[in-house]
Amino acid sequence: MTLRLYNSLSRKKEEFVPQTPGRVTMYVCGPTVYALSQIGHARSAVSFDVIYRYLRYCGFDVEYARNYTDVDDKIIQRANEEGIPSEELAERNIVAFDEDMAALGVELPTKRPKATETIEKIVEVTSTLIEKGFAYESGGDVFYSVRKFEGYGKLSGKKIDELESGARININEQKSDPLDFALWKSSKPGEPSWDSPWGKGRPGWHIECTAMNIEHLGPTIDIHGGGKDLIFPHHENEIAQSEAATGAAPFARYWLHNGFVNIEKEKMSKSLGNILNIREALKEHTYEAIRLFLLSNQYRSPIDYTQDSLKEAETAVERFYKTLDRIEAEFPNLSSAVPGKEALKERVAPVLEAMNDDFNTAKVLGNLFKEVTRANTIMDAMRKSPEKREVTQEEITLIRALFKETGQILGTLDRAPNEYFNEIKSQSLLAPEEIERLIEERAEARKNKDFARADEVRDSLLEKGIILEDKSTGTIWTVKQ
RNA sequence: GGCGGCGUACCCAAGUGGCUAAGGGAGCAGUCUGCAACACUGUCAUUCAGCGGUUCGAAUCCGCUCGCCGCCUCCA
Numbered sequence: 318m319t320l321r322l323y324n325s326l327s328r329k330k331e332e333f334v335p336q337t338p339g340r341v342t343m344y345v346c347g348p349t350v351y352a353l354s355q356i357g358h359a360r361s362a363v364s365f366d367v368i369y370r371y372l373r374y375c376g377f378d379v380e381y382a383r384n385y386t387d388v389d390d391k392i393i394q395r396a397n398e399e400g401i402p403s404e405e406l407a408e409r410n411i412v413a414f415d416e417d418m419a420a421l422g423v424e425l426p427t428k429r430p431k432a433t434e435t436i437e438k439i440v441e442v443t444s445t446l447i448e449k450g451f452a453y454e455s456g457g458d459v460f461y462s463v464r465k466f467e468g469y470g471k472l473s474g475k476k477i478d479e480l481e482s483g484a485r486i487n488i489n490e491q492k493s494d495p496l497d498f499a500l501w502k503s504s505k506p507g508e509p510s511w512d513s514p515w516g517k518g519r520p521g522w523h524i525e526c527t528a529m530n531i532e533h534l535g536p537t538i539d540i541h542g543g544g545k546d547l548i549f550p551h552h553e554n555e556i557a558q559s560e561a562a563t564g565a566a567p568f569a570r571y572w573l574h575n576g577f578v579n580i581e582k583e584k585m586s587k588s589l590g591n592i593l594n595i596r597e598a599l600k601e602h603t604y605e606a607i608r609l610f611l612l613s614n615q616y617r618s619p620i621d622y623t624q625d626s627l628k629e630a631e632t633a634v635e636r637f638y639k640t641l642d643r644i645e646a647e648f649p650n651l652s653s654a655v656p657g658k659e660a661l662k663e664r665v666a667p668v669l670e671a672m673n674d675d676f677n678t679a680k681v682l683g684n685l686f687k688e689v690t691r692a693n694t695i696m697d698a699m700r701k702s703p704e705k706r707e708v709t710q711e712e713i714t715l716i717r718a719l720f721k722e723t724g725q726i727l728g729t730l731d732r733a734p735n736e737y738f739n740e741i742k743s744q745s746l747l748a749p750e751e752i753e754r755l756i757e758e759r760a761e762a763r764k765n766k767d768f769a770r771a772d773e774v775r776d777s778l779l780e781k782g783i784i785l786e787d788k789s790t791g792t793i794w795t796v797k798q
Numbered sequence: 799g800g801c802g803g804c805g806u807a808c809c810c811a812a813g814u815g816g817c818u819a820a821g822g823g824a825g826c827a828g829u830c831u832g833c834a835a836c837a838c839u840g841u842c843a844u845u846c847a848g849c850g851g852u853u854c855g856a857a858u859c860c861g862c863u864c865g866c867c868g869c870c871u872c873c874a
Contacts, residue, residue, distance in 0.1 A: 328802090345874095346874075347874095348874080349872090349873085354874090355874080356874090357873085357874040358874050359874085360874065361874040362874085364874095389872095390872080391872070391873095473801075473802090473869080473870080474800095474801055474802070475800080475801065475869095475870070476800085476801090479799090479800050479801085479870085480800090480870075522872085543874065544873080544874030545802095545803095545868075545869075545874080546868080546869070546872095546873055546874065547873080547874070548802095548869075549801095549869065549870065550870090550871090551873095574874095575874070576803095576868090576874095577867095577868075577874075578874080579867090584867090584868085585873095586873090613810075613811070613822085614810090614811070614812095615811095615812085617803095618803090618804085618811095619803090619804085619867075619868080621810085623810090625809070625810075625823080625824095626809090626810060626823095628823085629809090629810065629822070629823050629824095630822095632822085632823070633822065633823085636822090636836095636837095639836070639837085640837090643836090643837085671812090677812075679811060679812055679821085680811095680812055680813085680820075680821085682811095682812095682821070682822080683811085683812060683820050683821035683822075684820085684821080685821085686821055686822060687820080687821065690821095690837095690838085693836095693837055693838065694837090694838060694839090696837085696838095697830090697837065697838055697839095698838095763832080766832075768832055768833070771832085771833090772832095772833070772834080775833095775834075775835090779835095784835065784836095785834085785835070786834090786835050786836050787831075787834080787835075787836090788836080793836095
C-alpha cells in the first residue's frame with residue numbers, strides 16, 4: 318500500500334516518494350498577520366495538520382515549516398490605521414494565530430520562521446538573483462524579471478503572453494516589464510526597513526517564502542502546501558525565485574493545494590462582510606466539530622460552512638463520544654486489553670487505504686461511523702445475550718483500538734469521553750448541582766409513578782437546554798448543542 | 799477572453815471502467831422506554847445534470863449542451 322497524492326504541478330495523482338527515504342520536508346504557507354485568522358486559514362492549517370500527522374503515522378521523520386509573513390503592505394496599512402507600529406500589530410496577530418491553532422488542536426510545525434527573522438537570507442537570495450541576471454535593481458527596488466525564467470507558468474498553467482494582456486500596470490513603478498514582481502521594496506519614512514545593498518527597504522511578498530524554504534529545508538523540498546488561491550502568483554513566483562537562485566529543480570516535488578471555505582454558499586469577502594474568524598467559530602462550536610466538518614470533504618474540494626453542516630458535525634461528534642462512553646461503561650477494564658496485532662492491522666486497513674488515496678478523510682469518517690454503529694449493535698446484542706460478553710469484548714477491543722488510531726490521525730475524536738462531556742456540560746446555563754437536584758426530584762417522582770411531575774421536571778430542563786437520558790444505571794444529562 | 803474545477807437521494811458526501819452506487823443528517827415505520835431521549839432494525843438513487851459516442855461492460859473515458867464555482871488583482 319503506497320501513499321498517492323495529487324500534485325498540482327503534474328495535475329494528477331502520483332505515488333509519494335520522498336527524496337530521502339524515511340524523511341519528509343514540508344513547507345506550508347502560513348498567514349500574513351495583518352488581522353485575526355479566519356476559517357479559511359483553519360482549513361489550510363487543519364488539512365496540513367492531518368497530512369503532517371499521517372506522514373508521521375506512516376513512520377516518516379517530518380520536517381515541517383509553516384511561516385508567518387510579518388512584514389507586508391497590508392500589515393503596514395492596517396498598523397497605520399490603528400496608529401501602532403507594524404511590528405506590534407504583527408506580533409499581536411501571531412500570538413492570536415497561535416492561540417487559534419492550539420484551540421483547533423493543530424499541532425505545532427517543527428519550524429515556524431518569521432519573514433523578519435529571515436531578512437539576511439532574503440537579501441542573499443535577492444543578490445544571487447541579480448548576479449545570475451534574473452533580477453534587476455531600479456531606484457532602490459529590486460524586481461524579478463519574469464521573462465528570464467524559462468519555466469514561468471508551469472504550476473498555474475499560464476502563458477506569459479496571455480498574462481500580459483490582463484496585467485495591471487502601475488505607472489509609478491520602476492518595472493521594465495509589467496509582469497515583473499518586487500523582490501525588494503525601498504521603504505518610505507516610518508515603514509519597517511532593513512539595510513541592503515540597494516538601500517533601506519523591506520522584502521516583497523514572495524521572496525520570504527523562498528528564503529525561509531532554502532534556509533530551513535534546503536533547495537528542494539518534498540511537499541509544498543497552501544490554499545488554492547496561492548497557486549498564482551505566489552507559488553508560481555516562489556518557483557521562479559527558488560529554481561533560478563539555487564539552480565535546483567524542482568523547488569518542490571509535490572505541490573498540494575487545499576480548497577476554499579464558503580459561508581452559506583458565498584465566498585468569504587470583505588464586501589459581503591461574511592468573514593468568519595476562527596475564534597468566532599469556536600464560540601459557537603467545539604473544535605472537534607469544526608475539525609470534523611473540515612475533514613468531512615476531501616481537502617481539495619470547496620466546502621460550505623453552514624449552520625446545518627456544523628450542526629451535523631456536532632451531532633456526529635456527540636454520537637461518537639456517546640458510543641465511546643458506552644464502551645467504557647460496559648467494559649471498564651478495557652484499557653488494559655490489547656488487541657491482536659494482525660486483527661488490528663486488518664481493521665485499520667480501510668482507514669490507511671483511504672488516507673493513502675490523497676488523504677481522503679471523508680472516506681475515513683465514513684469507515685469510522687460504520688464501526689460506531691457496529692459497536693452499538695454488538696453491545697445491544699450482548700445486553701440480550703450476556704453469554705456473548707467475551708466475544709463482544711474482543712470485538713470491542715478492536716473497535717476501540719481503531720477509534721484510537723483514527724483519532725490520532727484526524728486530531729479529533731481522540732479524547733476521553735468524559736473530557737468531552739465535561740466540556741459540553743460546562744456550557745450549561747444551570748448550575749450542575751441544581752440539575753442534579755432536579756434529577757433526584759424526578760427520580761423520586763418516577764418511583765412514585767408520578768409521571769406528570771417527572772415529565773414536568775424533564776420539560777423544564779429541556780427548555781433550558783438540558784437533555785436527560787434515562788440509562789439502566791441512572792439518569793444522565795447533557796447540554797443541547 | 800485565457801486557465802482550472804464541479805454537477806451523485808430531501809440535505810451533506812465517498813465512489814473516477816466490472817462485486818448489491820460508502821457513510822452521515824433529516825423523514826417515515828418498528829424494537830427499547832412509564833412516556834421520551836439514546837441506541838438498534840427496516841425504509842429512503844433500477845440510478846449518478848442532459849444528449850450522443852467508445853466499450854462485452856460507464857456515475858466513472860470521449861464529444862456536445864445546460865447549470866454552478868474558482869484563479870487570471872491582495873487573499874487560506
